[in-house]
Amino acid sequence: MRIRSYAAALLMGACLGLPLAAQAASSASPAVAVAPQYDTTHVYVAVEDVDKFVASFLATFGGQSTKQVVATVTPTPSSTTSQLLQTPVGTVSLFGFKTPIPYPFGAERTGYLVTDMDVATKAAVAAGADVLVEPFPDPIGRDTVIQWPGGVNMQLYWHTTTPNYTAFETVPENRVYVSAHKVKEFVKDWVAFSHGKVVSDDAKAPGVEIGRPNDTYRRVRIESAFGKMTVLVTDGHLPWPYGREMTGYEVKNLDETLAKAKAAGVTVVAEPYTADHRKAVVVQFPGGYVAEIHSAS
Numbered sequence: 001m002r003i004r005s006y007a008a009a010l011l012m013g014a015c016l017g018l019p020l021a022a023q024a025a026s027s028a029s030p031a032v033a034v035a036p037q038y039d040t041t042h043v044y045v046a047v048e049d050v051d052k053f054v055a056s057f058l059a060t061f062g063g064q065s066t067k068q069v070v071a072t073v074t075p076t077p078s079s080t081t082s083q084l085l086q087t088p089v090g091t092v093s094l095f096g097f098k099t100p101i102p103y104p105f106g107a108e109r110t111g112y113l114v115t116d117m118d119v120a121t122k123a124a125v126a127a128g129a130d131v132l133v134e135p136f137p138d139p140i141g142r143d144t145v146i147q148w149p150g151g152v153n154m155q156l157y158w159h160t161t162t163p164n165y166t167a168f169e170t171v172p173e174n175r176v177y178v179s180a181h182k183v184k185e186f187v188k189d190w191v192a193f194s195h196g197k198v199v200s201d202d203a204k205a206p207g208v209e210i211g212r213p214n215d216t217y218r219r220v221r222i223e224s225a226f227g228k229m230t231v232l233v234t235d236g237h238l239p240w241p242y243g244r245e246m247t248g249y250e251v252k253n254l255d256e257t258l259a260k261a262k263a264a265g266v267t268v269v270a271e272p273y274t275a276d277h278r279k280a281v282v283v284q285f286p287g288g289y290v291a292e293i294h295s296a297s
Helices: 002-016 047-061 117-127 183-194 254-263
Strands: 039-044 069-071 080-087 090-097 110-113 130-138 141-148 152-159 173-178 197-206 216-224 227-233 247-250 267-275 278-284 290-296
Touching: 047 080, 047 090, 047 254, 117 130, 117 141, 117 152, 117 183, 141 183, 173 183, 183 197, 183 216, 183 227, 254 267, 254 278, 254 290
Parallel strands: 039 090, 110 152, 173 227, 247 290
Antiparallel strands: 039 110, 069 080, 080 090, 130 141, 141 152, 173 247, 197 216, 216 227, 267 278, 278 290
C-alpha cells in the first residue's frame, strides 16, 4: 500500500511538473483552514446598487443576509456598507463603499477564515505568498491581504468570536486564472499552504469553458479544507466575461436557478454550455458582479 501511494504521488507530481517533495510540502506547513463555509467571495458594488444586488443574489440562490452595517474594514480611513449574504451554495461579503477604496482593496477575490492570523500569515509567506497588507484589526477581528504567484490576491481573516456557519449544500469553486509561466509555482505554493490535493489536471480541457470553443486549455482542480479551487491556465486571450468570474456556484438544477435569476434581474452574459460532466452558464448580477453557475449534467 505504501509503495502504491508513493507511486501515485510520484505520478501526480510528474503530471504537474512538480517534484514529489513539493507534493508533500503541505505536511510541513501548519494547518490553518477552518472549513469551506467560511470562504466568502468579496463583492464590491456601488453603494446605490447594494440593495438591488442583495435582492437578486438571494432570489437566485436562497439564503439570507446579515444586518447591514457601516464600518471601516481597511487599515486606513474609509467607510463602507458591509453585510454577509449566506446561501446554501456560497457566501458573499458585500461592500458598498461610501468613500474611495484604499489600495489594494477591491482586488482581493476571496476571504478565508484561519485559526490563527499570525501563524497563517507566516505559513503563507513560507509557502511563497507575498503580504500586500500586513495584519490589521477590524471591528470583529483581524485581516491581512496576501498575493500568490500569478497575481492571485486573497484575504485571510480571523474573528475574535468564533463564527458558526451552516455547512454548504454544495461547495463553490474559487476560479483562478493564471498563466502557463506561473501555474507550477502557484499550484505548488497553494497546495502547500492549504494542505490541499490536486484532484484533476486536464491539459486538454475544452475551450468552450473559457469562451473559445475551437481551442483547448489546461485546467487544474484543487480541493482543501478551504474549499474548492479551479485553476484555469490561459494565454490571457479571453473574450469577455471570462476571467471576470471569481466564483462558480454548483446548484441542483441549472435551468430552475437560471429562471429565478432572470426574474430577479440577472443577465446571462455567456450562454449555457455542457462540458466536463456539467452544464454551466455565466451571469452578471445588478451592480456588475459576474459569476459562473453550474449543475451536474
